[in-house]
Amino acid sequence: MATMAQAVRMALHYGETHLGVTDVFGEDVGPPLGGVFTATQGLKTAWNSPLDERGIIGTAIGLALAGQRPVAEIQFGDYIFNTIDLLKLAGNTCWSSMGQYNLPMVVTTIVGAGIHGSIYHSHSFESMAAHIPGWKIVLPSRPIDAYGLMISALKDNNPTLYMYPKALIRVKGKDLIPGEPADERELKKMIDAPPGPTLYDIIDVRSRWEPRWPEGLTDYQVPIGKARIHREGADISVITYARHVFMAEKAAEILKAENGIDVEIIDLRTLYPWDRETVFNSVRKTGRCLVLNEDTPVCNFGEHIFRTIVDECFYELTAKPRVLAGADVPGVGLHPAYEEASIPQVNDIVRELRGICGEAP
Amino acid sequence: MDRTETFYRKLSLIRRFETHLLEQFSWGKLSGTTHTCIGQEANAVGLTAHMTGDDVVFSNHRCHGHYLALTDDVAGLLAELMGREQGVCHGWGGSQHLHRDGFYSNGIQGGIVANAVGAALAEKTKNSGAVTTVFLGDGTLGEGIVYEAMNLAALWALPVLFVIEHNGYAQSTPTAMQLAGEVAARPRAFGIETHCLASNDTDAVYAAATPLFDGLRSDGKPRCFVSFTYRLGPHSKGDDTRDPAEIEAKRADDPVLSYRRKLPEDVATRIDAANQQRLVEIVARLEQSAPAGSQHP
Ligand SMILES: Cc1ncc(C[n+]2csc(CCOP(=O)(O)OP(=O)(O)O)c2C)c(N)n1
Ligand SMILES: [Mg+2]
Numbered sequence: 001m002a003t004m005a006q007a008v009r010m011a012l013h014y015g016e017t018h019l020g021v022t023d024v025f026g027e028d029v030g031p032p033l034g035g036v037f038t039a040t041q042g043l044k045t046a047w048n049s050p051l052d053e054r055g056i057i058g059t060a061i062g063l064a065l066a067g068q069r070p071v072a073e074i075q076f077g078d079y080i081f082n083t084i085d086l087l088k089l090a091g092n093t094c095w096s097s098m099g100q101y102n103l104p105m106v107v108t109t110i111v112g113a114g115i116h117g118s119i120y121h122s123h124s125f126e127s128m129a130a131h132i133p134g135w136k137i138v139l140p141s142r143p144i145d146a147y148g149l150m151i152s153a154l155k156d157n158n159p160t161l162y163m164y165p166k167a168l169i170r171v172k173g174k175d176l177i178p179g180e181p182a183d184e185r186e187l188k189k190m191i192d193a194p195p196g197p198t199l200y201d202i203i204d205v206r207s208r209w210e211p212r213w214p215e216g217l218t219d220y221q222v223p224i225g226k227a228r229i230h231r232e233g234a235d236i237s238v239i240t241y242a243r244h245v246f247m248a249e250k251a252a253e254i255l256k257a258e259n260g261i262d263v264e265i266i267d268l269r270t271l272y273p274w275d276r277e278t279v280f281n282s283v284r285k286t287g288r289c290l291v292l293n294e295d296t297p298v299c300n301f302g303e304h305i306f307r308t309i310v311d312e313c314f315y316e317l318t319a320k321p322r323v324l325a326g327a328d329v330p331g332v333g334l335h336p337a338y339e340e341a342s343i344p345q346v347n348d349i350v351r352e353l354r355g356i357c358g359e360a361p
Numbered sequence: 362m363d364r365t366e367t368f369y370r371k372l373s374l375i376r377r378f379e380t381h382l383l384e385q386f387s388w389g390k391l392s393g394t395t396h397t398c399i400g401q402e403a404n405a406v407g408l409t410a411h412m413t414g415d416d417v418v419f420s421n422h423r424c425h426g427h428y429l430a431l432t433d434d435v436a437g438l439l440a441e442l443m444g445r446e447q448g449v450c451h452g453w454g455g456s457q458h459l460h461r462d463g464f465y466s467n468g469i470q471g472g473i474v475a476n477a478v479g480a481a482l483a484e485k486t487k488n489s490g491a492v493t494t495v496f497l498g499d500g501t502l503g504e505g506i507v508y509e510a511m512n513l514a515a516l517w518a519l520p521v522l523f524v525i526e527h528n529g530y531a532q533s534t535p536t537a538m539q540l541a542g543e544v545a546a547r548p549r550a551f552g553i554e555t556h557c558l559a560s561n562d563t564d565a566v567y568a569a570a571t572p573l574f575d576g577l578r579s580d581g582k583p584r585c586f587v588s589f590t591y592r593l594g595p596h597s598k599g600d601d602t603r604d605p606a607e608i609e610a611k612r613a614d615d616p617v618l619s620y621r622r623k624l625p626e627d628v629a630t631r632i633d634a635a636n637q638q639r640l641v642e643i644v645a646r647l648e649q650s651a652p653a654g655s656q657h658p
Contacts, residue, residue: 027531027532027534028531028532028533028534032533032602033532033533033600033602048533048534048538048539050500050503050531050534050538050539050540051470051500051501051503051504051531051532051534051539052503052504052505053504054504054505055503055505078468078469079469079470082469082471082472082506116392116393117393117394118393118394118453118454118455118456118457118458119453119454119455119458119467119468120457120458120467120468120469121393121394121468331453333444333452333453333454334392334393334441334442334444334452334453334454334455335444335445335452335453336392336444337444338444338452338453
């Protein structure tokens with residue numbers, strides 16, 4: 001099955017051939033690299049911008065104002081912070097022009113920890129992003145959602161911040177993306193640029209290389225604003241997204257085996273506008289919930305979900321809900337022990353879940 | 362030790378250190394990111410030789426050479442890269458986040474240039490006579506804040522030395538795809554005295570920087586040094602997409618190997634052996650010590 005990098009690439013290819021995408025750009029996005037994580041390799045509309053994040057976002061806004069459908073990449077979420085004023089502008093354009101101007105642009109960036117990237121390759125951005133009204137914000141955990149959300153984002157007439165988790169970018173999916181060849185080695189041969197016989201030969205090999213895109217790719221969409229139930233359960237709901245979907249799954253297995261507790265996991269997929277209905281239904285069913293993510297804890301996006309759950313489901317709760325977020329530290333340290341202490345790990349999740357379930361109603 | 366020997370000792374130390382790093386990464390023994398200055402060592406050694414105790418340095422992601430040339434702190438840097446307690450920043454920051462005794466580096470391109478301006482303002486106010494040097498790459502000239510910082514430094518007449526290490530690339534993107542016009546025209550537009558040098562010879566770098574440091578120390582106004590150089594290693598590790606023939610051709614101008622020829626063979630061999638010995642001992646010592654975090658709950 002495709003990895004998330006391959007899924008994004010295929011969706012962008014579909015975008016440039018079927019959805020009017022004319023520019024996919026950012027630092028090292030075009031040849032020869034095709035993006036640090038190869039998510040834009042082989043695309044015919046991909047090109048390299050200068051090292052200039054504000055230039056990238058500013059240009060994307062201009063292109064979108066002119067009616068094009070740009071996809072602008074910020075190489076790491078850690079480098080998007082200096083563009084916030086422009087992101088604000090993009091978010092308010094439709095509103096401030098009373099709907100006269102749409103801004104059909106997608107900004108992609110990779111976020112989160114998990115690769116021992118230390119201070120500036122580990123940041124989360126979702127809580128900051130959620131403070132910028134006017135954007136749709138997505139953060140898939142599975143390649144198939146990465147594909148479907150990208151198609152939806154490319155079709156949307158207003159800005160979408162498309163984030164994807166560093167830790168999952170090279171993880172293979174379990175579901176076949178419509179049109180993806182069933183044999184993953186075949187897919188690799190078709191769309192992954194070959195490494196050269198030595199590293200230094202890459203350019204030589206790649207200059208002759210052209211991807212063979214799968215013929216049958218479709219406009220398979222995952223609607224923006226729709227969560228998914230990753231695991232059904234009766235006793236407690238975990239509201240999460242990105243890498244923590246799978247960490248919660250591991251915790252759920254432990255709770256099932258050791259405590260007989262049945263955990264339900266909601267993968268939000270879209271953070272704004274988030275799927276209130278799916279979340280409320282789950283919480284009303286289980287009466288307990290843990291909101292889980294790895295961003296820093298103060299004004300954490302999960303606190304907003306927590307508050308909304310308290311507002312809407314208070315009388316159906318049988319235990320106090322909790323938020324489990326990253327540590328209140330300015331960055332993630334280099335050594336794995338520091339990273340683990342800064343980001344919720346499986347045993348932290350187990351502890352919180354047991355704690356909530358152990359509270360007397 | 363005479364200057365030639367000192368310079369060579371530093372050049373060879375930095376090269377050995379960074380070659381060791383790339384090996385360790387390729388064996389999976391180090392994690393995180395790293396950017397070596399292999400091929401660009403002449404700047405690190407030639408420029409830091411002008412610095413004195415109070416001077417301040419801001420460096421970027423490619424900072425190991427600057428740091429080692431200035432501090433000689435091999436053990437601290439290696440420990441930092443290994444995420445160890447004994448590291449410069451106790452293993453929190455890693456390769457591109459070194460902070461110690463007036464040396465600051467971080468991985469956010471552009472921002473440091475303005476930070477250097479602020480630091481220089483502080484030194485000026487204190488009347489310390491210190492020079493603040495900031496290292497940036499050619500690609501980073503894409504960031505608008507570089508020009509905001511140059512404007513402030515010129516406007517407020519601050520003793521900042523902007524060092525542009527122009528190696529022709531930003532990651533995989535050639536400079537020709539990034540920059541319009543002449544690089545030196547940019548600082549000059551703010552009235553900043555600018556000197557360009559296309560040489561990997563440490564003595565040439567040192568000589569070219571002499572009037573710049575003299576000027577900075579006498580009138581306190583900013584200066585800019587544009588060094589045309591080349592990185593012989595990958596951008597980070599294993600991510601080289603340049604034409605192999607181009608890299609091969611540049612090997613003729615390897616700053617470490619060429620400088621070695623200035624010394625009698627036996628002297629150079631002795632220096633190499635001493636550096637090697639020192640590195641081996643530090644590596645061995647660190648391998649026995651506890652990893653960071655084992656002391657932290
Ligand atoms: C604000 C910001 N954007 C992007 C990056 C990612 N990045 C790290 S190094 C680099 C290229 C830097 O090129 P240059 O300034 O020429 O320095 P060189 O690597 O050539 O020494 C990029 C894009 C970053 N570290 N910071
Ligand atoms: Mg460069």
